[in-house]
Structures are given as C-alpha cells and as structure tokens.
Amino acid sequence: MTLKEIAVRNLLRRKGKAAFVLAGLVVGVATVVAIISFVNAMTSDINHKLEQYGANILVVPKTENLTLTYGGLSLGGVSFEMEEIRQADLSRIKDIKNAANVAALGPLVLGVAELNDRRILMAGIDFSVAGILKPWWKIQGHEPGNGELLLGAEVARILGVQPGASLDVNGKQLSVAGVLQPTGSQDDQLIFTRLDTAQAFLGKAGRVSMVEIAALCKDCPIEDMVLQISEALPGAKVMAIQQVVKSRMEALAQFKKFSYGISGVILLIGSLVVLVTMMGSVRERTEEIGIFRAIGFRRRHVMNIVFLEAGIVSILAGLIGYLAGFGAAAVALSLFSPGHSGSVPLDGTLAALSVAAALVVGLISSAYPALLAARMDPNDALRAL
Amino acid sequence: MSFVRAQQLVKQYGSGESCVTAISDISFEIDEGEFVAIMGESGAGKSTLLAVLGAINEPTGGSLVVDDIEVYRLTPEQRADFRREYLGFVFQSFHLVPYLTVLENVMLPLAVVKAGRQAKRELAAEALKQVGLSGKADRLPNQISGGEKERVAVARAVVNKPPVLLADEPTGNLDSGNSKEIMKLLQALNREGTTIVMVTHSNDCARFARRTLQVSDGTIVGESHNLPIPADIPN
Numbered sequence: 220m221t222l223k224e225i226a227v228r229n230l231l232r233r234k235g236k237a238a239f240v241l242a243g244l245v246v247g248v249a250t251v252v253a254i255i256s257f258v259n260a261m262t263s264d265i266n267h268k269l270e271q272y273g274a275n276i277l278v279v280p281k282t283e284n285l286t287l288t289y290g291g292l293s294l295g296g297v298s299f300e301m302e303e304i305r306q307a308d309l310s311r312i313k314d315i316k317n318a319a320n321v322a323a324l325g326p327l328v329l330g331v332a333e334l335n336d337r338r339i340l341m342a343g344i345d346f347s348v349a350g351i352l353k354p355w356w357k358i359q360g361h362e363p364g365n366g367e368l369l370l371g372a373e374v375a376r377i378l379g380v381q382p383g384a385s386l387d388v389n390g391k392q393l394s395v396a397g398v399l400q401p402t403g404s405q406d407d408q409l410i411f412t413r414l415d416t417a418q419a420f421l422g423k424a425g426r427v428s429m430v431e432i433a434a435l436c437k438d439c440p441i442e443d444m445v446l447q448i449s450e451a452l453p454g455a456k457v458m459a460i461q462q463v464v465k466s467r468m469e470a471l472a473q474f475k476k477f478s479y480g481i482s483g484v485i486l487l488i489g490s491l492v493v494l495v496t497m498m499g500s501v502r503e504r505t506e507e508i509g510i511f512r513a514i515g516f517r518r519r520h521v522m523n524i525v526f527l528e529a530g531i532v533s534i535l536a537g538l539i540g541y542l543a544g545f546g547a548a549a550v551a552l553s554l555f556s557p558g559h560s561g562s563v564p565l566d567g568t569l570a571a572l573s574v575a576a577a578l579v580v581g582l583i584s585s586a587y588p589a590l591l592a593a594r595m596d597p598n599d600a601l602r603a604l
Numbered sequence: 605m606s607f608v609r610a611q612q613l614v615k616q617y618g619s620g621e622s623c624v625t626a627i628s629d630i631s632f633e634i635d636e637g638e639f640v641a642i643m644g645e646s647g648a649g650k651s652t653l654l655a656v657l658g659a660i661n662e663p664t665g666g667s668l669v670v671d672d673i674e675v676y677r678l679t680p681e682q683r684a685d686f687r688r689e690y691l692g693f694v695f696q697s698f699h700l701v702p703y704l705t706v707l708e709n710v711m712l713p714l715a716v717v718k719a720g721r722q723a724k725r726e727l728a729a730e731a732l733k734q735v736g737l738s739g740k741a742d743r744l745p746n747q748i749s750g751g752e753k754e755r756v757a758v759a760r761a762v763v764n765k766p767p768v769l770l771a772d773e774p775t776g777n778l779d780s781g782n783s784k785e786i787m788k789l790l791q792a793l794n795r796e797g798t799t800i801v802m803v804t805h806s807n808d809c810a811r812f813a814r815r816t817l818q819v820s821d822g823t824i825v826g827e828s829h830n831l832p833i834p835a836d837i838p839n
Contacts, residue, residue, distance in 0.1 A: 224708075232702075506699060514687065514692075516684060520716050
C-alpha cells in the first residue's frame with residue numbers, strides 16, 4: 220500500500236467526481252488546443268499561399284510618364300521611353316543582408332513589337348525562374364527556346380494560332396512554342412520570349428524593364444528587404460506586394476488575441492470546477508483524513524494524496540484534451556476554411572504542453588483543498604463523526 | 605520509570621464564560637506492558653483523555669511523557685511520526701477506509717513507511733492472522749461483520765508493532781460474543797508486551813484490564829486493580 224495506490228483507489232471509488240474534474244480540465248485544454256491548432260494551421264496556410272504567391276517584390280525604373288501598366292509597372296505608351304535598369308546591376312541584389320531570403324530573381328524586359336501588322340507588348344523573361352515567380356502558369360506546348368515565342372491566351376485567341384505555328388515579329392519569323400492557359404492577368408495579352416531574344420528584338424541589350432523577386436516570406440522582413448534592394452539599386456523603385464497577405468495576417472493576429480483570451484477564461488472556469496470538486500471531495504473524506512492523520516500520516520502525506528489524485532486526473536485530461544482539441548481544430552478548419560490547403564498536424568510539443576498545462580492548472584486548483592485536508596485536525600475530524 | 609506519565613493534564617474547550625473543562629488536573633502513570641481501563645459515564649472526559657494520550661488533542665495544561673518523550677513539545681509533524689511509531693488506535697466505530705480491502709486497510713499505517721511492498725504485505729498478513737482474519741484479506745469492509753471490522757481495526761492498530769495500543773470503546777458496537785472475542789484479542793496482545801489503554805463503560809470489558817481508572821467530571825476519582833483473567837476463558 221502506497222500513497223499512490225490510495226489516490227488511485229479513491230479516484231476509482233469516486234468515479235463521478237473524478238469524471239467531473241476530468242471534464243472540467245478536458246474542456247479547458249481542448250479549447251486551448253483547438254484554438255492554437257486552428258490558428259497555427261491558418262498561419263501555415265497563409266504562409267504557404269504567400270510562398271506560392273510568386274513574386275512579392277517588384278523592382279521598376281523610376282519614371283513619372285507612363286500610360287500602359289503591367290503588374291504595377293507603368294509603361295510610357297507605345298513609344299515607352301524610360302531609363303531602364305542595367306542587367307549587370309542586378310548582381311548587387313545577391314549581396315544584400317537578407318539575400319538568403321531571395322528565392323528567385325526574374326529580370327523582365329518589355330517593349331512593343333509588330334506582330335502580323337498588330338502592335339503588341341513583348342516580354343522577355345528568364346524561364347528558369349518562371350516556375351517560382353509565376354507558379355500559376357500552365358503552358359500548352361513547351362517553354363520557348365531560342366527564337367521561339369510563348370503566347371498569352373488572349374493573343375493566341377485573337378490571332379487564332381496554336382503551338383507550332385509561325386509568326387512574323389518585327390519582320391522575322393518566330394515559331395510558337397506554347398500558349399499560356401488564361402491567367403486572368405495582363406499576361407494573357409502579352410507575347411513572351413527568352414530574355415536575350417527579347418533584348419535583341421527590342422534593341423535593349425543589357426537592360427531590363429523590371430525585376431520580379433520572390434522572397435521566402437515566412438517571417439521574412441520584407442520591408443527591410445525592400446529597403447536593402449532600394450539601397451542596392453538607387454535608380455529603381457522597389458515595391459512589396461503584400462497588402463492582402465498583411466491584412467489577413469493582421470486579422471489572424473486579432474483572432475489569436477481574442478481566442479487566447481477566451482481560452483484563458485475557459486481554463487479559469489475549468490480550474491474553478493477542479494477547485495470546487497476537490498473541496499467537496501476533501502470535505503466528504505473528513506473521516507478518512509482523520510484516520511490517516513491519527514495513524515501517523517504527516518500533513519504532507521495527506522497533501523500528496525490530494526495532489527496525486529489531481530495529478531492523475533490532470534494528466535489524463537491533458538491527453539484527452541489534446542486529442543479532443545486536435546479533432547475540433549480539424550473539424551473547425553474544414554467548416555470555416557473550406558479552401559484551406561493544409562491539414563492540422565499532430566504536434567508532440569503541443570501535446571506535451573497540453574499535459575503540462577492541465578497538470579499545472581489541476582495542481583494549482585487543488586492546492587487549497589490539499590492544504591485544507593492537511594490542516595484538518597485529526598481529533599476534530601474523528602470527533603465530528 | 606513508567607512508560608507513560610500524565611502530569612496535571614487539563615483540557616478546556618472555549619474561553620471565558622463559555623469555557624468547558626473536559627479534563628481537569630489528571631495525573632497517572634502506566635508501566636510498560638500494562639493493560640489499563642478508563643471507565644466513566646458518558647461525558648466524564650474519558651474519550652478526551654484518550655485523545656490527549658493519543659497525541660491528537662493538545663491539552664490546555666500539563667504534560668504527557670511517553671518513553672521519555674515530551675509528546676506535546678513535539679511539532680505537529682513530529683507528533684504524527686510519534687503516533688506512527690508509538691501508538692495504535694482502535695476506534696469504537698471501526699473507521700475503516702471503505703474503498704480499501706481488509707488487507708489494504710491493515711497495511712494503511714505502513715503506506716508512509718519505507719519498506720518493500722512484499723514486506724508490508726507480509727506484516728499485514730501476519731497481523732490479520734493474529735486477529736483470525738487471514739481468509740478475508742480481499743474483502744471490502746462492507747462485506748464483513750461488525751466483529752470482523754473491529755478485528756481489522758485491531759490488526760491495523762498493531763501492524764507496525766507499536767508499544768502502546770489505545771482503544772476507544774472497542775466493543776461499543778458489538779454483541780457480547782464479539783465483545784469477548786475482541787477483549788481476548790486485546791488481552792493476548794497485552795500478554796505479548798503491548799501496553800494497552802482502553803476506554804470503556806463496560807465492567808465486563810474492564811475486567812480484562814489489570815488496572816481501572818475511574819473518571820468522573822474530568823478527574824480521576826478512583827483506581828482499582830483487577831484479578832487477572834485466564835487466557836482460555838470460555839465465551
């Protein structure tokens with residue numbers, strides 16, 4: 220017979236009370252776990268989407284006389300005169316402090332080309348980073364090689380051409396390697412070719428019209444990166460495309476604060492349930508405690524029995540609460556975020572923290588009942604019977 | 605030198621005009637291995653006296669010395685250790701823990717003793733054998749009779765082999781047959797060397813003690829010595 224056995228036997232005997240304490244803690248822990256898991260999953264989803272967002276920093280020449288626009292870049296009408304960025308200067312971006320956050324750097328040259336007697340915007344890009352910068356692109360055909368074109372969906376529709384066709388561009392015959400599936404962006408109106416091909420066609424060798432940068436943005440200091448790139452390229456204007464994500468993150472942060480507040484209140488209620496139930500349990504056990512004290516149990520032995528009981532129930536509540544919270548988060552995610560791309564992962568750290576939190580709340584809430592039990596005078600306890 | 609020395613013990617409850625004196629200026633000595641009965645009418649103060657002797661009710665005045673230990677100079681936690689090492693309690697209403705088996709109830713005082721599980725079980729089994737309940741070790745208290753419960757209480761009181769056994773009306777809830785059994789059990793324990801102090805209002809039970817202290821209105825009003833009762837007294 221040990222104190223632990225006494226505690227376990229008492230819990231088994233008073234199953235109803237033990238279940239009540241368990242339920243109080245489980246509800247508290249499950250709520251906290253559900254909220255944390257839900258918020259973490261949402262944050263992870265946003266980060267994932269942010270990384271899939273493609274380019275999130277644009278570098279464009281400083282100019283004030285523009286009429287056509289592309290992705291935030293204004294072009295100075297069909298003649299399009301501006302001081303463009305020197306391609307050689309782009310190597311400075313690799314030297315900025317947060318260069319490690321740069322996932323892809325895509326120079327782009329823009330200009331107007333004559334295509335079958337139509338004036339059309341030509342873009343020369345680096346296709347080796349297109350997969351990172353424009354992950355939403357779907358090409359019918361293949362990426363253009365030297366002397367080949369990729370047509371925007373709208374261009375292909377208007378011209379009525381398919382991959383394999385040949386087009387007259389500025390008096391030269393170029394073959395169509397592929398056609399972009401509709402993107403809903405201005406890319407549908409453009410013809411794309413390799414950067415060097417476009418530079419040669421447009422007479423802009425060694426120059427680029429803009430640069431698209433994909434920064435790895437999970438906790439990346441994007442404002443700092445914008446500043447660092449601005450300093451590296453003083454003649455260029457650097458912009459961050461993050462307003463939508465930022466506002467969503469801010470909304471999530473607000474939700475986090477609110478949720479944590481609610482969790483705190485629920486945990487407090489849980490701890491009060493434990494306190495009240497344990498107090499009742501101690502009062503019911505006046506006789507036992509009197510016997511324990513009379514036969515030589517020290518105060519700390521009596522306290523240990525109460526704490527052991529609370530500890531056993533708390534550990535169980537932590538485990539059940541974690542699993543319940545995990546399930547609730549998964550359900551909540553499917554209900555409230557149907558387009559959610561990720562899932563709620565089983566998190567060992569969160570499980571351990573749940574058990575620890577339940578244990579702390581259980582033990583703190585049981586401290587006063589345990590003290591009450593320990594202070595019980597054996598003579599009073601036995602005489603009162 | 606006596607094993608138990610009570611000197612001018614006083615116990616009062618309340619204060620001022622509402623002050624009630626439960627025991628007043630009680631002094632006596634008990635030798636090691638003695639069997640003493642404390643008798644008196646209800647409210648005479650005998651149970652209070654036993655609680656004071658049991659180190660669970662601090663007297664308002666006087667001193668209690670057991671085996672040269674000034675009991676009420678000990679801290680409450682030291683007194684708990686003292687009770688564990690020196691005293692065994694047998695209560696009138698058994699006070700068994702209802703959710704523990706007979707064997708576990710007997711093992712209860714050993715729960716806070718540093719000893720192996722097997723050693724504890726053996727001690728408890730031995731105590732149960734001593735009270736004739738070896739066959740009922742796995743029963744719960746509500747599955748045994750009143751006489752058996754009292755015997756379990758006796759086994760629990762002696763499991764850690766305390767030098768002093770305090771019994772408060774140990775036969776108060778028993779019929780005459782069971783009462784005699786319990787008294788014979790206490791007598792046997794006494795013959796093995798245990799000092800026994802028993803509160804009773806029964807003359808039949810008091811006859812088993814070698815000495816009887818008569819308490820009235822919180823003071824000892826008489827003392828008598830009894831003839832020893834043979835161990836093989838018929839039921």
